[in-house]
Amino acid sequence: MPILSTQPQVPDAQAFKTAVREQWDRSATGWNAHTMEIRAWLRQATDFMLDMAGIGPGASVLDVAAGSGDQTLDIAQRVGPNGRVLATDLSSAILALAQMNARQAGLHNVQTLVADGEALPVEAATFDAVVCRLGLMFFAAPLQGLRGMQRALRPSGRICTMVFSRPDRNPCIGILMSTALKHAGQPARDPFQPGGLLSLGKPGLIDPLFHEAGFQNVATTALDAPFSLPTARHYLDFVRSSASPIQQILSRLTPDAAAAAWAEMEERLGVFTTTEGWVGPNELLLTAAQR
Numbered sequence: 001m002p003i004l005s006t007q008p009q010v011p012d013a014q015a016f017k018t019a020v021r022e023q024w025d026r027s028a029t030g031w032n033a034h035t036m037e038i039r040a041w042l043r044q045a046t047d048f049m050l051d052m053a054g055i056g057p058g059a060s061v062l063d064v065a066a067g068s069g070d071q072t073l074d075i076a077q078r079v080g081p082n083g084r085v086l087a088t089d090l091s092s093a094i095l096a097l098a099q100m101n102a103r104q105a106g107l108h109n110v111q112t113l114v115a116d117g118e119a120l121p122v123e124a125a126t127f128d129a130v131v132c133r134l135g136l137m138f139f140a141a142p143l144q145g146l147r148g149m150q151r152a153l154r155p156s157g158r159i160c161t162m163v164f165s166r167p168d169r170n171p172c173i174g175i176l177m178s179t180a181l182k183h184a185g186q187p188a189r190d191p192f193q194p195g196g197l198l199s200l201g202k203p204g205l206i207d208p209l210f211h212e213a214g215f216q217n218v219a220t221t222a223l224d225a226p227f228s229l230p231t232a233r234h235y236l237d238f239v240r241s242s243a244s245p246i247q248q249i250l251s252r253l254t255p256d257a258a259a260a261a262w263a264e265m266e267e268r269l270g271v272f273t274t275t276e277g278w279v280g281p282n283e284l285l286l287t288a289a290q291r
Helices: 013-033 035-052 070-079 092-104 142-152 171-183 206-212 232-241 245-250 255-272
Strands: 060-063 084-089 110-114 127-133 153-164 216-224 227-229 277-280 283-290
Touching: 013 035, 013 092, 013 232, 013 245, 035 070, 035 127, 035 153, 035 216, 035 227, 035 232, 035 283, 060 070, 070 084, 070 092, 070 110, 070 127, 084 092, 092 110, 127 142, 142 153, 142 206, 171 245, 171 255, 206 216, 206 283, 227 232, 232 245, 232 255, 232 277, 245 255, 255 277
Parallel strands: 060 084, 060 127, 084 110, 127 153
Antiparallel strands: 153 283, 216 283, 227 277
16 A cells, blocks of 8 residues: 555654653643543543453553543453553653552553653554554654554554544634634644644544554544533633643733633633533544554
8 A cells, every 4th residue: 555645744743742742741730630521521432442442351452642541540440450551651740640540549450651652662462452542643643653553463453543533523622723823823723734633633534544554444433522511611721731732822922811812712612501511512533443
């Protein structure tokens, strides 16, 4: 199969990775503090991801871009004492929280490894399954990352990744980005630009990437995953505590200018307020495949 002419890749990969690592190091504690909200938001999607990856008792699982390990704990419980989970992340700070959370949950089958997801330092053909929840879209070169994941799998091993789909199915992200860029005096961006939240949501993109990486039986499923919170302000509190591109865009503004941007975001996001609280639409893509 020929190399993809549309293969997404960040131009200055090293600088990009350094920035991403620093952002997550700074945001690790805030992200972990929102575990309850994140878990409620991604509960169904995470269960589907683990099912599609074929994770069961005794399995050896690689969790790439694991963050603070919410889904890592689910995997550890599924595989049981005879299985194991290796959680990796670019950020040592957030991975330390994943290890702490595993210990506090009494799960002793979890190991952690600080690692670049595009250069996984693991032996070939040593895992039964690989998962990557909302991480692959932040890779500077996702195809390279997928090739490493394919290499890590045993023959017939399975993978499932989760990313955001296209802009019209994730309007909250569009509101955040457009408002932040306007207040920062920056031009609109291509929503599919490499390394961004929606970078792998372009229709017809992710399946060919998996094929190019050497996977078989590739299939992508779209899944609604609304984010339900009391108010739009609660959603913005979550965004402000995470290592989102929004924080980068607003980082050079004065405190007053940044506050004006956040205020406009809250006003615009209010359109998703219902009689039962705030419900932000999101659509995720779950891509499952086999080595």
